[in-house]
Amino acid sequence: MEWINKYKEKHGDLFVYQKATEKNGHDIFLYRYFLHGLPESVTPNRLTLLRIMMTPPVFLLALYGHYAWGAFFFMIAAFTDAMDGTIARMRDQITDFGKLFDPLADKLLIGSMVLLLVFRYYPDWLGMAILAVEIMFIIVAYISHHYFHITRMANVWGKIKMWLQVIATFLVLLALLLDFPLLFAVAFWLFGFALGFALVSLFTYGV
Template structure:
């Protein structure tokens, strides 16, 4: 028996499908457009895992200064965050494993970009604030799972936070492509707003 099968057998509750409690307007839009192009074998969890695997490639592109390709690749990989959630909600394929792996994938992607871009081109303390909040989210999710045997679902504020983080990183990359310092100031404001929404999300017990 493979390690994956053993893990699934040991943690069956993580892979049980849960009924979606809410479906957002953008879920229906994606269901009728992008998600229709996906093979039936593609699951929300596979998309989340793809995002984790793709993150090092995005990291390397930007590390070596390929900002033109980097901004497009980053945006596409970040877009999979919307895809896995919409697929899970519209097809009733929500799992506790997905509720754990999805935000982890987001934090790895955003965290790597903070290390590469925010500390270098924006503000050191802003980078610390973003990374600090993400570490807190990961810690609370781990404690909830291990100690209380629960998995917390991301709330609206957390989703807005993620959108703002992606927008800020894209703005930084575009600023580097066009050598536009003003856009870096815009990116700082956007990322600062994301920290505010992160605080609200934390107090709302989401991840």
């Protein structure tokens, strides 16, 4: 797309590849057995953009009651979060663009589903707490990048938080699809635990 190329020309420093400082066992396993065969054209930044573009369709599918398709495409979108980070580290394709927009893509995906599902099926305080913490993440990231020229990747607590939210959201969609109320209760506790990890992540990210 032309606008993407123009953005890259204007902010070329955001797309400079950086070497990974570490490659953990999770990255090695996922890349060796699932991602190794992907062509070089499948880059971390493109996967991040794909996740952003998939968010509106996933939201609309869930909004109009197509829970099976909504859950299916939601999990595909969520899996790109594991893919882009692993590929970035294993291929030494880490960029400041990825550090900024990968967490933002997560927040758009989860935030949209929180607005749709959590506020509809759970107490308002839970939805407001989740959104408040996510907004604080965005503010901290913006201040760090624009005023201190620091671009940080999501830490381990943030990744745990993200995947707890992913599983919880999937369970809510599954509960609606199967009419299985017990899954709502399980998802509620997962959202609660995710909120705790989010607070830890926010503190460690901000210091």
